[in-house]
Amino acid sequence: MEILGLGNILPALKLYWLGFRVLLNQLFCRPFILPELPRQHGRVAIVTGGTRGIGYETARHMASLGVHVIIAGHSEVEGASAVERICKENREAKVEFELLDLASLQSVRHFVQSFKRRSLPLHVLVNNAGVMLVPESCTKDGFEHHFGVNYLGHFLLTLLLLDTLKHSGKQGSFSRVVTLSSSAYSAGEIRLDNLQNRHCYSAHAAYCQSKLALLLFSSHLQQRLDRAGFPMSSYAVDPGMVDTSLYRHLTPLARLAQTAIARLLFRRPFHGASTVLYTALSPSLEGEGGGYWSNGRTEITSPSTYDPQLQLRLWDVSSRLVGLHQQP
Numbered sequence: 641m642e643i644l645g646l647g648n649i650l651p652a653l654k655l656y657w658l659g660f661r662v663l664l665n666q667l668f669c670r671p672f673i674l675p676e677l678p679r680q681h682g683r684v685a686i687v688t689g690g691t692r693g694i695g696y697e698t699a700r701h702m703a704s705l706g707v708h709v710i711i712a713g714h715s716e717v718e719g720a721s722a723v724e725r726i727c728k729e730n731r732e733a734k735v736e737f738e739l740l741d742l743a744s745l746q747s748v749r750h751f752v753q754s755f756k757r758r759s760l761p762l763h764v765l766v767n768n769a770g771v772m773l774v775p776e777s778c779t780k781d782g783f784e785h786h787f788g789v790n791y792l793g794h795f796l797l798t799l800l801l802l803d804t805l806k807h808s809g810k811q812g813s814f815s816r817v818v819t820l821s822s823s824a825y826s827a828g829e830i831r832l833d834n835l836q837n838r839h840c841y842s843a844h845a846a847y848c849q850s851k852l853a854l855l856l857f858s859s860h861l862q863q864r865l866d867r868a869g870f871p872m873s874s875y876a877v878d879p880g881m882v883d884t885s886l887y888r889h890l891t892p893l894a895r896l897a898q899t900a901i902a903r904l905l906f907r908r909p910f911h912g913a914s915t916v917l918y919t920a921l922s923p924s925l926e927g928e929g930g931g932y933w934s935n936g937r938t939e940i941t942s943p944s945t946y947d948p949q950l951q952l953r954l955w956d957v958s959s960r961l962v963g964l965h966q967q968p
């Protein structure tokens with residue numbers, strides 16, 4: 641249970657202050673408009689959490705461009721509904737749902753095994769699924785929920801799909817991994833000795849930590865790809881503050897305020913998806929991987945996110961936690 645104390649009031653204040661600044665910025669800054677993208681027939685993409693919100697808009701737009709989209713999620717009902725809606729809008733859409741529960745490493749492994757059995761290529765992986773401010777709980781493998789679902793599940797998923805991604809990319813057409821981070825990363829802290837938030841649980845700190853971990857992961861992945869010379873790119877994306885069900889775990893009062901403010905200042909899910917789609921598909925980024933992308937352009941992030949030692953140590957610890965001792 642979350643016991644109120646400085647240890648969790650401070651992270652909450654930090655996150656709300658950050659949210660206030662992002663909303664101010666959104667008030668004065670126009671949302672990025674996705675340029676027209678070329679048709680993408682023959683390309684295959686996996687979008688985690690593509691059943692609703694930003695992931696759904698990402699999957700929908702990709703399908704409209706001819707991409708074969710696999711929506712990976714943990715709710716079969718939501719998955720079926722998402723597929724139905726996309727197909728209703730576009731009868732040509734090649735979209736399907738596959739079960740993937742990021743709160744279970746076994747489910748991640750099953751998902752990858754069943755994907756690989758089909759011998760499909762994989763050109764785009766969008767690590768989109770996420771949870772925010774869930775009450776203290778653990779994943780099936782005993783990891784703190786935000787850390788397990790947002791970060792570790794995607795870490796394992798990406799690493800298990802890396803060989804397929806590498807083989808599917810080629811010069812002039814790199815395969816891409818797009819990872820949804822958030823400006824909340826800047827209120828996060830990586831404590832390698834307390835990744836599970838064990839000492840004094842704060843859902844706010846846990847969410848921020850998971851988004852910082854995703855940013856470090858995305859950046860380190862790009863460096864590994866550069867070093868190895870693989871035809872693959874990795875991008876981290878902040879979609880902005882978007883009106884989705886991500887906010888459903890706010891306290892009732894905060895939820896009330898959020899609902900009222902959302903109409904005016906939050907972005908719509910298709911706006912949130914535009915930078916995701918841009919980094920995932922735009923030919924203008926061909927071969928230029930890396931970076932933290934927000935509202936259609938790269939942003940400089942805080943100094944600690946560039947710390948190669950921190951990135952490497954987090955990668956090593958994560959590999960151990962998911963049972964991957966072999967480096968890719």
Ligand SMILES: NC(=O)c1ccc[n+]([C@@H]2O[C@H](COP(=O)([O-])OP(=O)(O)OC[C@H]3O[C@@H](n4cnc5c(N)ncnc54)[C@H](O)[C@@H]3O)[C@@H](O)[C@H]2O)c1
Pocket residue numbers: 688689690691692693694695712713714715740741742743767768769770771772789820821822823878879880881882883884885886887
């Ligand atoms: N909405 C925002 O303001 C905002 C801001 C910054 C970053 N983000 C990030 O964008 C991403 C998408 O969020 P959203 O706003 O569309 O939220 P959302 O709640 O609408 O969608 C989240 C998706 O993740 C899926 N998901 C949750 N737990 C899962 C699990 N265990 N296994 C598989 N799938 C699971 C859900 O089913 C859903 O499809 C998240 O990573 C979020 O952190 C959102």
